[in-house]
Amino acid sequence: MRWIQEFSKGSRDQRELLGGKGAGVAEMTRVLGADRVPGGFTITTEACVAYMEAGRELPEGLAEEVDQALAALERQTGKTLGDPADPLLVSVRSGARVSMPGMLDTVLNLGLTDESVVGLAGSTGSERFAWDSYRRFVQMFGNVVQGIPGSSFEQALQEAKDSKGVSADTELGAEELRELTATFRHLFEEATGGAFPHEPREQLRQAITAVFDSWDGERAVAYRRINGIPDDWGTAVNVQQMVFGNQGDNSGSGVAFSRDERTGESTPSGDFLPNAQGEDVVAGTRDPEDLAALADHIPEAHAQLLGDLARLEAHYKDMQDVEFTIEEGRLFLLQTRAAKRPAQAAVRFALDSVREGLLTREEALMTIDPEALEALLHPVFDPAHDFEVLTTGVAAAPGAAKGAIVLSASEAVRRAAEGEDVILVRPFTEADDIAGFHAARGILTAKGGKASHAALVARGMGRPCVAGASQVKVDAEAGVVRIGEKELAVGDLIAIEGTTGKVTADDVPLIEPEVGEHFSEVLGWADELRRLGVRANADTAEDAAKARSLGAEGIGLCRTEHMFFGEDRGELVRGMFVAAARWRRAEVHAAADGGPAPPELESARGEFHEALEQLGELQRSDFTTILHEMRGLPVTVRLLDPPLHEFLPLEHFEAEVRRLESAADDRLTDAREAAEIVRDLQEANPMLGTRGVRLAFLYPQIYEMQVRAVIAAAAEATEAGDTPHVEIMIPLVAYETELRQLREHVVNVAEEARQKAASPVPYSVGTMIELPRACLIAGHIARHADFFSFGTNDLTQTTIGLSRDDVEGSFMPSYLAGRIIDRSPFEVIDGPGVGELVRIGAERGREANPELKLGICGEHGGDPTSIRFFDSIGLDYVSCSPYRTQVARVAAAQAAIAAPDRG
Numbered sequence: 001m002r003w004i005q006e007f008s009k010g011s012r013d014q015r016e017l018l019g020g021k022g023a024g025v026a027e028m029t030r031v032l033g034a035d036r037v038p039g040g041f042t043i044t045t046e047a048c049v050a051y052m053e054a055g056r057e058l059p060e061g062l063a064e065e066v067d068q069a070l071a072a073l074e075r076q077t078g079k080t081l082g083d084p085a086d087p088l089l090v091s092v093r094s095g096a097r098v099s100m101p102g103m104l105d106t107v108l109n110l111g112l113t114d115e116s117v118v119g120l121a122g123s124t125g126s127e128r129f130a131w132d133s134y135r136r137f138v139q140m141f142g143n144v145v146q147g148i149p150g151s152s153f154e155q156a157l158q159e160a161k162d163s164k165g166v167s168a169d170t171e172l173g174a175e176e177l178r179e180l181t182a183t184f185r186h187l188f189e190e191a192t193g194g195a196f197p198h199e200p201r202e203q204l205r206q207a208i209t210a211v212f213d214s215w216d217g218e219r220a221v222a223y224r225r226i227n228g229i230p231d232d233w234g235t236a237v238n239v240q241q242m243v244f245g246n247q248g249d250n251s252g253s254g255v256a257f258s259r260d261e262r263t264g265e266s267t268p269s270g271d272f273l274p275n276a277q278g279e280d281v282v283a284g285t286r287d288p289e290d291l292a293a294l295a296d297h298i299p300e301a302h303a304q305l306l307g308d309l310a311r312l313e314a315h316y317k318d319m320q321d322v323e324f325t326i327e328e329g330r331l332f333l334l335q336t337r338a339a340k341r342p343a344q345a346a347v348r349f350a351l352d353s354v355r356e357g358l359l360t361r362e363e364a365l366m367t368i369d370p371e372a373l374e375a376l377l378h379p380v381f382d383p384a385h386d387f388e389v390l391t392t393g394v395a396a397a398p399g400a401a402k403g404a405i406v407l408s409a410s411e412a413v414r415r416a417a418e419g420e421d422v423i424l425v426r427p428f429t430e431a432d433d434i435a436g437f438h439a440a441r442g443i444l445t446a447k448g449g450k451a452s453h454a455a456l457v458a459r460g461m462g463r464p465c466v467a468g469a470s471q472v473k474v475d476a477e478a479g480v481v482r483i484g485e486k487e488l489a490v491g492d493l494i495a496i497e498g499t500t501g502k503v504t505a506d507d508v509p510l511i512e513p514e515v516g517e518h519f520s521e522v523l524g525w526a527d528e529l530r531r532l533g534v535r536a537n538a539d540t541a542e543d544a545a546k547a548r549s550l551g552a553e554g555i556g557l558c559r560t561e562h563m564f565f566g567e568d569r570g571e572l573v574r575g576m577f578v579a580a581a582r583w584r585r586a587e588v589h590a591a592a593d594g595g596p597a598p599p600e601l602e603s604a605r606g607e608f609h610e611a612l613e614q615l616g617e618l619q620r621s622d623f624t625t626i627l628h629e630m631r632g633l634p635v636t637v638r639l640l641d642p643p644l645h646e647f648l649p650l651e652h653f654e655a656e657v658r659r660l661e662s663a664a665d666d667r668l669t670d671a672r673e674a675a676e677i678v679r680d681l682q683e684a685n686p687m688l689g690t691r692g693v694r695l696a697f698l699y700p701q702i703y704e705m706q707v708r709a710v711i712a713a714a715a716e717a718t719e720a721g722d723t724p725h726v727e728i729m730i731p732l733v734a735y736e737t738e739l740r741q742l743r744e745h746v747v748n749v750a751e752e753a754r755q756k757a758a759s760p761v762p763y764s765v766g767t768m769i770e771l772p773r774a775c776l777i778a779g780h781i782a783r784h785a786d787f788f789s790f791g792t793n794d795l796t797q798t799t800i801g802l803s804r805d806d807v808e809g810s811f812m813p814s815y816l817a818g819r820i821i822d823r824s825p826f827e828v829i830d831g832p833g834v835g836e837l838v839r840i841g842a843e844r845g846r847e848a849n850p851e852l853k854l855g856i857c858g859e860h861g862g863d864p865t866s867i868r869f870f871d872s873i874g875l876d877y878v879s880c881s882p883y884r885t886q887v888a889r890v891a892a893a894q895a896a897i898a899a900p901d902r903g
């Protein structure tokens with residue numbers, strides 16, 4: 001046949017010709033045999049294309065082929081279309097090459113007429129069911145084929161219920177449904193000016209035409225535009241026998257999983273409803289029985305089903321989820337697909353399938369969705385519990401948390417110390433909040449996005465965070481939080497889910513994850529198979545310990561500015577920057593006056609050095625603990641990279657002035673001066689401002705202090721018997737000269753510090769590559785670097801010109817909704833743009849310096865799709881937030897398995 005293919009003749013490779021659904025049913029028929037899948041045939045996408053090209057004329061020969069295929073189906077099923085005794089009924093469904101959910105049309109129960117409805121009543125033993133099927137058919141046919149608005153049928157249905165005084169469709173009896181069918185047919189005739197087709201073959205012809213036409217319907221065309229699906233693909237039409245599970249106790253319907261869908265254990269699981277249609281299982285109007293109960297009802301079908309599940313699993317090399325119907329003792333499978341499963345079940349299946357010899361390790365690893373694995377580390381809201389969503393913000397750090405509302409970091413620290421669970425709610429976050437992050441169970445902010453530093457810190461600590469929830473209004477003075485109409489006070493309960501961005505005031509139960517012992521074995525396979533190293537971004541000994549316990553092979557990014565966050569240090573850091581700025585100002589004045597240095601110059605310099613010394617001491621002890629945790633593994637210490645708005649928020653200084661004014665405090669003059677200095681330092685674009693290496697040229701003493709601290713800590717670690725591997729990293733380099741000069745300076749200071757130390761310590765010096773210019777001139781920069789670490793957060797920000805702090809709260813949602821992009825480029829690497837720059841940077845860097853080590857430490861280092869890209873361009877390692885380490889290990893293995901021949 002030219003335009004038609006029977007299910008038993010096709011396979012899954014024929015997606016283009018048969019569409020996704022047609023190819024899937026054909027494959028299942030091939031695997032299980034034609035007896036097990038309701039029979040039918042697919043009218044090919046080519047027939048649809050020919051129909052369109054001919055100006056909506058069915059192609060020549062199609063009608064005859066439909067007759068032949070139908071005759072074959074009647075022979076196969078032993079039933080006849082329109083038979084008044086036991087009719088064959090069919091479904092007519094669209095099926096494009098790619099799924100276009102809800103865009104194309106479907107007609108069910110085709111073949112029902114005034115005569116055959118009697119046959120259906122007889123065979124199912126239910127007049128009610130037969131008339132309900134018939135009235136649904138008239139409704140669907142009228143709506144899909146003739147375009148009669150569904151609302152007119154719905155209204156008639158409502159009137160029927162009202163006149164009987166019932167509220168549910170299921171309460172209408174056979175007699176009412178018979179009357180309703182007549183009303184529906186009347187509606188049909190009124191709307192079309194013609195009779196409802198009585199001849200099943202005519203019904204079929206019209207339904208096929210309608211499915212073809214739906215390809216050019218307004219909805220489908222709009223969907224194709226948005227999703228880039230070519231207009232000339234066309235849709236296939238699948239005509240399939242309908243089977244009925246409501247034909248008595250020897251019948252039924254259900255869903256089944258080839259293994260337990262919750263745990264992945266080898267016992268198949270699922271639900272079964274005796275004497276019911278598939279819709280009844282989904283609708284939840286009756287309580288289904290456990291799949292095991294099928295063994296008591298219809299033992300033969302149960303045994304067949306278990307056998308089929310095993311065959312399908314072996315064939316598809318993955319856990320399956322099937323829909324089945326048993327019609328008078330005979331089992332039919334309607335659909336099979338890879339089973340959705342929680343992470344625990346995914347891991348269990350992978351392990352067991354290898355032990356059973358079903359899959360190789362490689363195949364087993366490929367069945368795991370790495371993205372889901374992080375769930376093994378965080379609690380979630382109990383899915384069985386309903387709750388009122390007050391607002392939804394940016395899903396900034398995964399996991400669920402609940403606790404009492406607190407509005408300041410200090411309050412979070414205080415109440416947490418008393419054993420209370422708290423959620424820190426802030427309009428936006430500033431450097432000092434980090435201590436509060438640590439103390440809180442979760443964080444909720446009104447501003448900020450996924451790539452803002454607050455979100456990075458929360459993710460790094462494993463704290464759930466919802467950011468950018470713009471409906472959240474924090475009134476710190478009144479001690480209340482308003483979310484829409486709702487007003488909550490400090491101490492009231494709030495719950496957040498950082499995986500979805502949901503916020504609620506309901507006391508939703510949390511479910512703690514269970515990490516089985518199976519996971520480490522599966523991770524072990526991943527480690528053997530992957531090429532990419534996996535490190536973590538960690539700034540504290542605690543995070544480092546967590547990262548190591550999750551399998552990180554080093555720290556790829558220690559953001560030293562994060563060590564300056566925290567209550568005890570914030571004041572010191574602010575003091576340091578203000579003193580440094582005062583000193584510079586005094587220097588400029590002195591140079592202009594040409595006179596001797598004024599006393600304020602000396603005092604500012606003194607304060608600056610005093611603050612540096614204290615910070616140096618704190619940093620040294622921080623480095624010591626981190627190096628100890630990571631003993632034997634590399635630790636990349638990035639020198640200070642603070643966007644100044646995060647360290648010197650003007651609001652903070654102005655609030656201090658107001659506080660001292662009202663108290664008539666004599667420190668007011670200093671506070672005013674500090675506020676003025678900070679006002680002068682404000683930049684319109686702080687993320688493009690005095691950050692990173694630029695700061696080092698203004699205040700070289702800061703990097704000197706940090707280099708001394710890290711070398712001293714490494715020497716201390718060596719003396720204690722550890723083997724520290726320190727990599728000193730310089731951020732935000734754009735020019736070769738920046739790195740050349742700074743490397744020289746860093747090496748000088750490090751050498752001096754090394755000489756002071758009792759033990760010589762090895763170290764290397766490298767740079768972040770996080771600006772487009774740095775990627776392009778990577779060949780030059782590489783001459784002065786032992787390693788590159790691509791900072792894809794800033795590289796995304798500067799390549800696409802997006803503000804990482806604001807984008808989710810501004811236009812990004814509309815870009816996602818409008819499908820201009822599929823995912824935020826801060827989540828998944830923008831391959832053709834940002835990714836291309838990384839590739840160029842890696843290539844040029846390696847060409848100039850073959851020894852160059854290449855890593856990536858932006859948030860993309862924990863994203864599976866991005867990891868595949870980094871593997872493909874030959875990077876040495878990815879570095880991600882500690883809680884993503886296991887995700888990255890599995891994703892890196894999958895990248896290697898999928899492309900074994902890289903480089």
Ligand code: PEP
Pocket residue numbers: 456557559641770790791792793794795857858859
């Ligand atoms: C980056 O920009 O990708 C990076 C890792 O640095 P940060 O996020 O600290 O700016």
Ligand code: MG
Pocket residue numbers: 731770791793794
């Ligand atoms: Mg950066």
